[in-house]
Amino acid sequence: MRNVYLIFRRDYLGYVKAWGFWLSLAAVPLFMLIGGTFAVFAAKSSPVRYYAVVEPASIFASAIEAEFVQDDEAVNQQARDLAATMDLPTEHQVALESTDAATPRKFVLVPAPASSIDALRPYLMGERLVSGPLGDKPLFAVFIPSTDGTSLEYWSDDVNVGTLRAVASNAMRRLSRQDALSEAGLGPDFLAEVDANALKVPAHRIRAVAEQTTTGSKVTMADKAPVYVAGGLAYFLWLMIFSIIQYLLMGTIEERSNKIFDTLLTSVKLTELLAGKLLAVFAVTSTMMVSWGLFAFGASLFATSQIPGGASLLSPFLAAFANPSIIMPGLISFLLGYVMYGMIFMALGSLCDTIQEAQTLLSPMMILLMLPMFAIFIAFQDPGSPIIDIASWIPIFTPFLLILRMPHNPPMWEIMAQMVIMAATALTILWLATKVYRAGAIHGAGIGDLGGVFKRMFKGKV
Amino acid sequence: MHTPPLVMTRATKRFGAFTAVSDLSLTVPEGAIIGFLGPNGAGKSTSLRMALGVMQPDTGSISLFGKPPEIATLKRVGFLPEERGLYKKMTTRATIEHFARLKGLTARDARARAIELLDMSGLGEFKSTRISKLSKGMAQKVQILSTLAHRPDFLILDEPFSGLDPVNQQVLEDLIRAEHERGATILFSTHVMEHAERLCDRIVMMARGRKVFDGTLDDAFSSLGRGARIAVTEGFDLAGALAPSGFEAHRAPENGPGDAWRISLPRGAGAQDALRAAIEAGAPIVGFAPEEARLRDVFVSLVGEADAAALRESETGEAA
Numbered sequence: 072m073r074n075v076y077l078i079f080r081r082d083y084l085g086y087v088k089a090w091g092f093w094l095s096l097a098a099v100p101l102f103m104l105i106g107g108t109f110a111v112f113a114a115k116s117s118p119v120r121y122y123a124v125v126e127p128a129s130i131f132a133s134a135i136e137a138e139f140v141q142d143d144e145a146v147n148q149q150a151r152d153l154a155a156t157m158d159l160p161t162e163h164q165v166a167l168e169s170t171d172a173a174t175p176r177k178f179v180l181v182p183a184p185a186s187s188i189d190a191l192r193p194y195l196m197g198e199r200l201v202s203g204p205l206g207d208k209p210l211f212a213v214f215i216p217s218t219d220g221t222s223l224e225y226w227s228d229d230v231n232v233g234t235l236r237a238v239a240s241n242a243m244r245r246l247s248r249q250d251a252l253s254e255a256g257l258g259p260d261f262l263a264e265v266d267a268n269a270l271k272v273p274a275h276r277i278r279a280v281a282e283q284t285t286t287g288s289k290v291t292m293a294d295k296a297p298v299y300v301a302g303g304l305a306y307f308l309w310l311m312i313f314s315i316i317q318y319l320l321m322g323t324i325e326e327r328s329n330k331i332f333d334t335l336l337t338s339v340k341l342t343e344l345l346a347g348k349l350l351a352v353f354a355v356t357s358t359m360m361v362s363w364g365l366f367a368f369g370a371s372l373f374a375t376s377q378i379p380g381g382a383s384l385l386s387p388f389l390a391a392f393a394n395p396s397i398i399m400p401g402l403i404s405f406l407l408g409y410v411m412y413g414m415i416f417m418a419l420g421s422l423c424d425t426i427q428e429a430q431t432l433l434s435p436m437m438i439l440l441m442l443p444m445f446a447i448f449i450a451f452q453d454p455g456s457p458i459i460d461i462a463s464w465i466p467i468f469t470p471f472l473l474i475l476r477m478p479h480n481p482p483m484w485e486i487m488a489q490m491v492i493m494a495a496t497a498l499t500i501l502w503l504a505t506k507v508y509r510a511g512a513i514h515g516a517g518i519g520d521l522g523g524v525f526k527r528m529f530k531g532k533v
Numbered sequence: 534m535h536t537p538p539l540v541m542t543r544a545t546k547r548f549g550a551f552t553a554v555s556d557l558s559l560t561v562p563e564g565a566i567i568g569f570l571g572p573n574g575a576g577k578s579t580s581l582r583m584a585l586g587v588m589q590p591d592t593g594s595i596s597l598f599g600k601p602p603e604i605a606t607l608k609r610v611g612f613l614p615e616e617r618g619l620y621k622k623m624t625t626r627a628t629i630e631h632f633a634r635l636k637g638l639t640a641r642d643a644r645a646r647a648i649e650l651l652d653m654s655g656l657g658e659f660k661s662t663r664i665s666k667l668s669k670g671m672a673q674k675v676q677i678l679s680t681l682a683h684r685p686d687f688l689i690l691d692e693p694f695s696g697l698d699p700v701n702q703q704v705l706e707d708l709i710r711a712e713h714e715r716g717a718t719i720l721f722s723t724h725v726m727e728h729a730e731r732l733c734d735r736i737v738m739m740a741r742g743r744k745v746f747d748g749t750l751d752d753a754f755s756s757l758g759r760g761a762r763i764a765v766t767e768g769f770d771l772a773g774a775l776a777p778s779g780f781e782a783h784r785a786p787e788n789g790p791g792d793a794w795r796i797s798l799p800r801g802a803g804a805q806d807a808l809r810a811a812i813e814a815g816a817p818i819v820g821f822a823p824e825e826a827r828l829r830d831v832f833v834s835l836v837g838e839a840d841a842a843a844l845r846e847s848e849t850g851e852a853a
C-alpha cells in the first residue's frame with residue numbers, strides 16, 4: 072500500500088501543481104458566476120420599451136395589454152404549482168404563492184404620436200422621442216391595422232426582439248375567439264369556464280397501504296427527487312470518465328517517452344503502479360468535481376435562502392442522496408465503471424509514445440463515451456423502456472443505467488446479477504489492461520503495431 | 534558464506550525468431566566490480582532486465598540475493614537503466630527523494646539523503662530546479678544519484694558512462710569506486726572497454742547474445758598472444774628475414790614511415806627479442822613499438838572481426 076500511496080502522491084501532486092489544473096478548477100465556478108450574473112444582469116438591464124397601437128378604439132391595445140397580464144398570471148401560477156409539489160410549511164407555502172414570480176414588464180403602451188407609418192418613422196428610428204411613464208424615449212414598435220383589415224402590422228427598427236410581436240399575435244387570436252363567441256351569443260369567458268369545468272387529472276403515487284396511510288398519495292418533490300439524484304449521479308460518472316480520458320491517455324506518455332518504466336518496475340509492482348496512477352487521476356477529478364459540487368451546493372443554498380422556505384426545497388434531494396438503496400448500488404456502479412473505463416484508457420495510453428498518438432485515440436474514445444450518454448438520456452426519460460432493460464445488461468452501459476434504474480426499484484436479482492457482470496467485466500478489463508500496459512511499458516509495443524501488442528500480451532513470458 | 538547478489542543460470546530470452554540472450558550463466562559474487570562488455574545489441578541490457586525481474590527469461594533461472602527477483606529483494610538493488618528518464622517537472626531534490634522513498638527510505642531520511650547527495654555532487658544549488666531546466670549531463674547525474682540514494686547493496690548500472698563528458702565520466706568512475714569501498718557489489722555494462730579496464734576486477738564479454746568470456750582482467754590479457762610492431766624501409770620482406778629466428782610477421786595496415794609489420798611473440802619471447810632478431814637479419818628498421826594488450830584486442834580475438842566492427846560502431850556512435 073505504501074508504494075501505491077507514493078505513486079499516487081507523485082502523480083496527484085504532479086497534476087495539482089500544473090497551472091492548468093487550477094485553471095480548470097476555477098473555470099467552472101467562474102463561468103457559472105459569469106453566466107448567472109450575466110443572465111440576471113441581462114434580465115434586469117433589459118430596457119423598458121415603448122410601443123403604440125394606431126387605432127382610435129383601443130381594442131387591439133387593450134387586447135395586447137390583457138395578454139401581458141395573462142402571461143404574468145401564467146408564470147405566477149407555474150410557481151404556485153411548483154410550490155404545491157413541495158412539502159413546505161404552510162406559512163412558507165402561502166408566502167411563496169403570494170410572491171410575484173413574473174419579471175417586471177419590459178413593454179409599456181404609450182399613445183401613438185402619429186397615425187401613418189411615414190409620420191411615425193422618425194419616432195421608430197430614434198430621431199424623435201415620445202413621452203411615457205418613464206420619460207421621453209424612442210418608440211420601439213408600433214402596430215398599425217392594414218388597410219384591408221386582415222392584419223395588424225408590426226413595425227419596428229429592431230425585428231430581432233420578438234416578444235412583443237408574439238404577445239400581440241396571441242392577443243389577436245384571443246380577440247378573434249372572443250368575437251366568435253360573442254357572435255354565437257356566448258360570453259367572453261365562456262371557453263375559460265368550459266376549461267375550468269373540465270375534469271382534472273391529478274397525479275397520484277401508488278404506495279403500500281401502510282405508507283399511503285401516513286404519507287398520502289399526492290405526488291411531491293420527494294417522489295421525483297430520487298430520479299433527479301440518480302440522473303445526476305449517472306451524469307456525474309459520465310462527466311468524470313469523460314474528463315479523465317485525457318489524463319489517463321497522457322499520464323503514461325511521460326513515463327513511456329522518458330523511459331522511466333524500468334526504474335519504476337524495479338521499485339514497485341506493476342499492479343501497484345497502475346493502482347497508484349488510477350487513484351491519482353480519480354483524486355484529481357474528484358477534487359475538481361467535489362470543488363465544483365460544493366460551489367454549486369453553496370450557490371443553491373444561497374439561492375434557496377432568497378426564497379421563503381427555500382431551505383426546504385433541498386431536503387427531498389438530500390433525503391434521496393442519503394437513501395442507501397439508491398446510493399449504495401450507485402457508488403458501487405460508480406467505482407466499477409471508473410475502473411473499467413479508466414483501465415481501458417490507461418492501457419491505451421501506455422501504447423503511445425507521443426501526445427499526437429494519444430490525440431488520435433481521443434476521437435474514438437469520445438465516440439465510445441457518447442453511447443452511454445445517449446443511454447442516460449433515454450433512461451432518464453423512460454427508465455422502463457425495453458431498450459434500457461436490454462442495454463443495462465451490456466457492461467459498458469451498466470454502470471450508468473443501473474444507477475438510473477435504482478429509483479424505480481428493479482428486482483433485486485437483476486441488481487445483483489448486473490453488479491456481478493460488472494465486477495467480472497471490470498476484473499477482465501483489469502487483467503487485459505495490465506497485459507497491454509506491460510506489453511507497452513516493458514516491450515515498447517506501440518499503437519501502430521496492434522498485432523505486436525497482441526503477440527506480446529499472450530505469447531511468451533514478459 | 535554470503536549469498537551471491539546475482540546468479541543467472543542458463544538464461545535465454547527470445548523475441549520472436551530473434552534470440553537476444555542465449556544460455557547465459559553468470560554469478561556476481563559479493564563485493565565484486567564486474568564489467569559487462571559487448572557492442573550494442575549484444576544482449577547486455579536484456580540480461581540486466583532479466584536479472585532485475587523486469588523481464589522473465591524464456592528458459593533458465595535468475596536468483597537475486599538467493600531469491601527470484603521480487604520487489605522486496607530489489608529494495609537492496611540500485612538500478613540505472615540504459616535509457617535514462619526522469620519526471621521533467623519534478624525538482625532534483627523531489628526526484629531523488631521520490632525514488633529513495635520507493636526503495637523504502639522514510640520521508641525524512643529520503644529528503645536528508647537527497648540534499649546530502651546533491652551537495653556532495655556539486656548540484657546543491659539546483660535543489661529546487663526542475664529536471665527540465667537542467668543540462669542532459671546534470672539530469673543524468675541526478676538519475677545516478679537517485680540510483681544511489683538508498684545505499685543499495687548491489688548496483689546494476691546499464692551503460693552508466695553513456696552521454697557523459699570526459700570530466701563527468703571521471704566523476705562517475707570515482708563514484709563507482711567510492712560505492713565499492715562502501716561495500717556495494719557493482720555490475721555495469723559498457724561498450725567502452727577502457728572503463729572496464731580501469732574499474733573492474735572481473736569482466737564478462739557478450740556478443741550476439743552469448744557470453745564469450747568470463748574472467749579476471751589478467752585472464753583476459755593472458756588469453757591474447759602478445760606482439761610488437763616493426764616498421765622497415767618500403768619493399769623489405771621482414772617476414773622472410775625473421776622466419777629463421779622463429780618469429781611470425783604479418784603486414785599491418787597502419788600508415789607511417791615505411792612498411793609496418795606485426796610480429797607475433799611466441800611464449801617466453803619479448804618484444805626486444807623480436808627487435809634484436811630483426812637487427813641481426815639486417816632489416817632497415819624505421820620504427821619499433823612493443824604492443825600493449827588492450828581489452829579491445831581481447832574482444833577482437835574472441836569474437837572475430839565482424840563483432841569487433843560492431844563494437845567500433847558502438848563506440849563511434851557514443852562519441853558522436
